[in-house]
Amino acid sequence: xxxxxxxxxxxxxxxxxxxxxxxxxxxxxxxxxxxxxxxxxxxxxxxxxxxxxxxxxxxxxxxxxxxxxxxxxxxxxxxxxxxxxxxxxxxxxxxxxxxxxxxxxxxxxxxxxxxxxxxxxxxxxxxxxxxxxxxxxxxxxxxxxxxxxxxxxxxxxxxxxxxxxxxxxxxxxxxxxxxxxxxxxxxxxxxxxxxxxxxxxxxxxxxxxxxxxxxxxxxxxxxxxxxxxxxxxxxxxxxxxxxxxxxxxxxxxxxxxxxxxxxxxxxxxxxxxxxxxxxxxxxxxxxxxxxxxxxxxxxxxxxxxxxxxxxxxxxxxxxxxxxxxxxxxxxxxxxxxxxxxxxxxxxxxxxxxxxxxxxxxxxxxxxxxxxxxxxxxxxxxxxxxxxxxxxxxxxxxxxxxxxxxxxxxxxxxxxxxxxxxxxxxxx
Numbered sequence: 001x002x003x004x005x006x007x008x009x010x011x012x013x014x015x016x017x018x019x020x021x022x023x024x025x026x027x028x029x030x031x032x033x034x035x036x037x038x039x040x041x042x043x044x045x046x047x048x049x050x051x052x053x054x055x056x057x058x059x060x061x062x063x064x065x066x067x068x069x070x071x072x073x074x075x076x077x078x079x080x081x082x083x084x085x086x087x088x089x090x091x092x093x094x095x096x097x098x099x100x101x102x103x104x105x106x107x108x109x110x111x112x113x114x115x116x117x118x119x120x121x122x123x124x125x126x127x128x129x130x131x132x133x134x135x136x137x138x139x140x141x142x143x144x145x146x147x148x149x150x151x152x153x154x155x156x157x158x159x160x161x162x163x164x165x166x167x168x169x170x171x172x173x174x175x176x177x178x179x180x181x182x183x184x185x186x187x188x189x190x191x192x193x194x195x196x197x198x199x200x201x202x203x204x205x206x207x208x209x210x211x212x213x214x215x216x217x218x219x220x221x222x223x224x225x226x227x228x229x230x231x232x233x234x235x236x237x238x239x240x241x242x243x244x245x246x247x248x249x250x251x252x253x254x255x256x257x258x259x260x261x262x263x264x265x266x267x268x269x270x271x272x273x274x275x276x277x278x279x280x281x282x283x284x285x286x287x288x289x290x291x292x293x294x295x296x297x298x299x300x301x302x303x304x305x306x307x308x309x310x311x312x313x314x315x316x317x318x319x320x321x322x323x324x325x326x327x328x329x330x331x332x333x334x335x336x337x338x339x340x341x342x343x344x345x346x347x348x349x350x351x352x353x354x355x356x357x358x359x360x361x362x363x364x365x366x367x368x369x370x371x372x373x374x375x376x377x378x379x380x381x382x383x384x385x386x387x388x389x390x391x392x393x394x395x396x397x398x399x400x401x402x403x404x405x406x407x408x409x410x411x412x413x414x415x416x417x418x419x420x421x422x423x424x425x426x427x
Contacts (some may be wrong), residue, residue, distance in 0.1 A: 029221045046182040049100060049245065049399030051196040052403075054178075055095035062323045065106045065152070068099060070121070072143075072165070073114035075174065076209075078317060079220060080227045081348045081381040085172035085202060088115060094225050095176030095198045096163070103158040103184045107149040111143065118142035119170060121151060123179065124289065125161040125269040128153040135166050141251045158183035158266040159271035160196070160245040160291040171211035172223070174200065176249045187272060191295060192240035197223045199286065199308070199401065201250040216251065221400040227376065228316075228402035229395035233386045234306075235406050236298045237413045242405065243295045244306070248286040252403065254308040256292075257283040260300055283309060298407040304391060308401035315399045316376075333363055341376060350381040353393045383417035 046198035048056075075089035081216070090096030101107055113119050120143055132153045133139040143149045158181050165175035169191045178196050200222045203215030223231050236242045243266070246256055264278035269291035286292045307314055338354070345352035355375040362368050377396035387394070389412065398404075408416070 011224055018383070027209045046186055047191065047194045048235075049098065049178070049194045049196045051095075051098045051178055051198075051224055052234060054093060054095055054196075054198070055091075055097045056068045057091065057099050057177075062108070063109050063289075066101060066109065067108045069110050069112070069165075070096070071112045071114055072119050072175065077174075077225055078230075079202075079222055079225060080230050081350070081378055082344060083204070083220070083227070084209055085204055085211060085220070087202075087211060087227075088170060089174045090177055094174035094176075094236050095200070096175070098178040098180065098196065099163070100178075100182065101155055102182050103155060104152050105181075107152065109149060111151060112148045113143045115144055115170075116145055118144050119165050119167060119175070120149070121163050123151075123153075123161065123163055125291070126153070126155065126179065126181075127157060155181050157181055157271055159267055159269070160247065160293055161269060162198070162247050162249070162291070169213040171249055172201075172251075173211060175246075176200070178245075178247065179243075185270070187266075189241055189295075191243035191297075193234070193236045194243045194245070195234050195405075196245040196247070197306075197403075198225075199223065199246065199248040199250060199254050199256075200225065201252060218251065220316065221308065223401055223403055227400055229382045231403040232384060233303070233404040233406050235386060235408060235416060238298060238301050238407055238409050240298050241295060241298050242298050243293060244405075245291065245293045246284075246286050248288055248292045250288060251286055252310070252313075253287045254313065255283050255310065257305075257307060257309045258294070258296070258405070259305045260302060261298075261304060263294040263296035265292055267291070276322070277320050298405075301407050301409060303394075303404045305407045306403050306405055313401045321354075322424045328408040334358065342419070344376070345378070348378065348381055350378040353377040353396065356391035385416055388416055388419055399425060 043186070057068050057070065061067065063243040067130070071091050073089070073092070075087050075092060075094045076084060077087055077089070077094055078084045087094045097341050109121070111121055118136070120134045120136050120140060123132065130139050132151050134151070136142040139295055151327075154266045161179040162182060163177050163179050164171055173337060176198060178198065180196070201218035202220035202222065203218045204210070204214070204220055205213040233405055245267075262282055264280060265284055266278060284292050284294060342352050358368075359365075375396040377393040379393060379395050382395060388408070
């Protein structure tokens with residue numbers, strides 16, 4: 001048995017008896033004058049992972065242990081300008097907040113259950129003592145409503161992991177979050193930008209807000225809890241290296257495609273992959289319960305799309321646009337379809353722009369128009385600093401599991417970063 005494995009099982013046997021592998025550099029950065037201090041999680045050896053539209057979970061230190069407070073609770077989430085869902089998540093958001101630690105850290109998660117039923121936390125991909133594994137009735141008693149449970153373990157791995165409830169229905173209600181373990185030895189080549197996306201699926205009937213966790217078909221698809229065009233674009237400086245971590249906890253596998261660039265898969269839910277396995281591609285299949293880490297050099301300026309390539313995953317719920325009214329596919333006309341889009345624009349409060357040009361005899365062609373026009377430009381409803389400078393009507397074809405990586409020249413990149421810092425709205 002290797003020394004590393006021997007230490008791991010020794011740690012499990014003497015759980016709580018001491019600290020193993022605490023990174024001295026991070027410990028030196030902590031101000032321990034009162035034995036407990038607050039920090040933002042930004043490991044110095046690696047750039048912090050940014051999870052658009054999902055916050056980080058702050059921590060405190062207690063005698064060298066990083067202490068996180070995680071609360072399971074119902075969450076109301078506006079996933080698109082015209083759709084809100086009543087889901088379950090953590091600390092007010094779904095997906096839950098991102099936990100970032102350093103390889104070797106001792107971690108304590110004080111977990112409180114504010115759900116109406118019992119739950120637990122599983123640390124997906126992490127090698128932890130059985131008492132910390134989070135499987136109800138096998139490794140622990142379920143955490144009853146109103147109760148608190150403390151998880152504690154040493155993180156001896158590095159890589160992209162995640163936490164989630166170990167109940168199928170609770171997973172489908174939104175209970176998942178990133179757990180990032182930054183390596184003691186920085187990855188090579190160095191990544192200048194490090195982003196994370198969580199893939200989720202929802203079955204929400206028109207006019208309803210509660211997901212059907214038993215459904216087998218899904219009409220809402222999200223990155224980090226939002227459906228395009230509400231998803232915040234990712235930014236990268238021209239000439240930089242970009243890392244993108246993708247986690248899937250749903251019912252479908254998702255082929256994630258990056259436009260205009262080749263990438264290599266550098267990691268999985270098991271950690272960093274050997275460089276000998278890297279090969280160029282631009283679509284990676286992210287299976288259920290898997291993580292895939294891709295990296296590429298941002299050599300080409302532009303707003304490059306990142307999306308699931310399953311056709312129905314590149315759209316929002318068409319039925320929901322009309323609430324409980326059925327689409328009249330066989331009886332549609334250009335004018336009727338446009339009036340439907342205008343009704344949506346009036347309800348949400350954005351300017352509706354006419355779809356792309358059509359032929360003069362379009363209505364004579366069978367299949368036109370389809371259930372509804374796929375173009376739903378709503379730029380003003382989703383404007384933010386990260387959308388600054390995009391072409392007018394950029395959001396028209398952005399739906400479902402779809403976002404952008406904007407590769408920008410240095411001055412444009414810093415201009416948008418300054419707008420973010422000042423809170424200035426996009427235009």
